[in-house]
């Protein structure tokens with residue numbers, strides 16, 4: 001519908017420079033420039049390399065998204081940007097670009113939360129989010145269970161990883177097995193030909209006295225690495241496919257078990273899964289199976305919307321506009337540890353004029 | 367605008383003179399300070415951003431995180447307003463601001479006990495650099511020369527004849543750019559002069575945990 005907000009979203013929290021454009025809950029463009037290949041030889045994301053790549057890719061990616069969407073910057077109803085959490089230097093490139101773009105075009109600016117954006121992106125795939133929505137976010141940077149009664153201003157953390165993120169465990173095991181970086185896709189592929197029950201790897205924090213919704217993957221990681229090292233030390237061949245399948249099973253078993261339990265405990269009949277690890281085929285399959293059994297409706301966006309992208313930021317920005325949430329001001333700063341409870345970063349004086357945005361002073365365009 | 371030194375600085379220049387200028391020294395808040403400074407400078411001048419015909423940005427060298435704030439802001443303005451964006455070496459701006467007649471050098475703080483520096487024949491002519499070095503390693507080469515900038519002030523043993531200004535004010539950068547553009551010169555592309563390769567330091571999370 002033409003009266004739905006047209007919003008451009010910028011995402012630079014890690015190694016993807018993403019610019020997306022949405023109209024309400026409709027995706028118009030999703031342009032992404034990734035520096036993942038440059039990081040591969042370091043076995044992880046190098047912040048300075050990511051920041052340099054963001055600077056180079058920023059404006060071309062904005063222009064590509066506008067072209068793809070067939071809209072002009074002047075048509076936009078708002079500019080949204082990931083204000084955090086993420087890598088500080090990387091976030092700063094996107095936030096600076098968003099502020100400049102919003103100022104130059106005299107548009108409201110919305111600094112939004114990266115995690116809330118990961119949830120909100122599902123609106124582009126499956127329509128408006130049910131309220132509340134239960135969300136399991138899993139990636140190289142985060143593993144959280146979140147309850148979202150209102151994605152624009154009420155997101156509650158139920159649990160999170162106490163050590164490594166799920167995606168990090170995939171990267172680590174891939175490295176131990178000499179499979180390269182990132183580890184998720186290759187382990188997923190090899191696991192399809194392996195036996196998930198071949199090796200009983202530990203399920204972290206699943207004891208009856210453990211926190212119900214928190215995760216721990218560090219012990220699993222070490223356990224798998226030790227198992228592989230022992231094989232090698234004994235001069236035996238490492239059954240890579242079985243290791244991949246058994247490791248992956250341990251991760252997705254814990255993730256889905258806790259997510260379904262959270263839904264039941266909170267009486268929520270929808271589960272949304274997002275983040276890069278949501279592209280994992282076994283996670284999707286097991287989540288579907290367990291949700292069906294528990295009578296929970298599962299919503300998982302297509303893989304390209306699960307990984308970091310600008311469309312998810314635009315999706316949340318559009319929701320901010322639609323619900324008249326206060327805009328951010330020109331002082332907006334990147335916050336590498338922005339808490340998930342802060343779904344957006346309203347300007348300091350925003351309560352005075354509600355949704356009248358701070359950017360537009362009368363010394364801009366008349 | 368320039369964000370390659372601890373100063374966040376913005377100026378509006380009409381081709382003849384600086385109409386308005388802002389300079390705030392705060393090495394950690396470039397991202398927060400730049401846009402409000404742009405807004406303030408334009409307000410002081412009573413001009414709207416769309417009246418600007420050219421954007422000039424300092425391309426460093428300078429600490430990267432701050433440097434990128436200016437560069438991405440300038441590039442985005444250029445794209446949004448369809449105006450050209452020009453780069454100028456930040457040290458050239460400082461040299462121009464110093465306005466010395468004879469040979470001299472400019473040095474800014476590169477952190478890690480190093481300075482970004484360049485040598486000038488006069489206020490408009492760079493003859494060497496920019497480079498990044500330890501002060502002690504270039505002290506002999508620059509002996510007897512006045513050295514302009516915070517990098518000189520920080521290391522008096524290496525640069526006994528330190529001069530002001532310590533930081534760049536964008537009016538000088540804009541003035542130099544206006545002069546060069548009027549003379550039909552091409553300025554630099556708005557791309558950073560990093561001078562150092564990125565530290566290939568993988569974040570802690572990715573360190574090998576496998577016991578050997």
Ligand SMILES: [Zn+2]
Nearest residue numbers: 118139275308
């Ligand atoms: Zn993410």
